Amino acid sequence: MAPRGPRPLLFLTLVLLAACLAQLSEGATYRQFLNRHVDFPKSGGNNRIYCNRIMQRRGLTRPVCKPTNTFIHAPAGQVQAICRGAGRCHGRNFCDSNSSFRLTTCRVAPNSRPGRCVYRARVQHRRIRVACNQRLPVHFERIL
Structure with a gap:
């Protein structure tokens, strides 16, 4: 007669699968951050x-x-x-950079529309605040 009741191996497999999927989604968030906010060397x-x-x-x-x-x-x-230590972290998950970065902020111009977006650039050298998840930046919060 086969044992009845919980299936520990199946449960363990499901837990590991959930953990892997969570890590993949966090990696995707970091990749999105890179796409949206990092341009080095500057184009x-x-x-x-x-x-x-x-x-x-x-x-x-x-x-x-x-x-x-x-x-x-x-x-x-x-x-x-x-x-990872080169910033001062506070609050929930925000970290302020200790050093300044070269930045370009793009702001949409009036009368822009999808397909014909027009932007104005502002170049600065400032410190920044990012949100971190598992020691990776996942959100650009603001310029300090």
């Missing part, structure tokens, strides 16, 4: 056309023109370091 073009090109290339102009987006011109490892 070519002068500041007048930079935002128009990169916002379109990164898929930030559909289905609507994203109103504002900041790009960090530093290697991914330097941005990761904010979440």
Whole structure:
């Protein structure tokens, strides 16, 4: 007669599968952060056309023109370091960088529309605040 009751092996398999899926989704969030906010080395073009090109290339102009987006011109490892000790962490999961980064903030111009998004660039050298998950940046919060 076969044993009845809980199936420990099946339960363990389901728990491990759930953990793997959670890690994959967190990795996707980090990859989304990189796509939306890291551009190193800085893509070519002068500041007048930079935002128009990169916002379109990164898929930030559909289905609507994203109103504002900041790009960090530093290697991914330097941005990761904010979440790994090179930043001061506070609150739930926010960390402020200890050092400044080269940044370009793209703001949509009036009368822009999907398919014809026009942006203005603002270049700065400032500290930043990011949200971290498992020691990786997953959200750009603001410029400090």
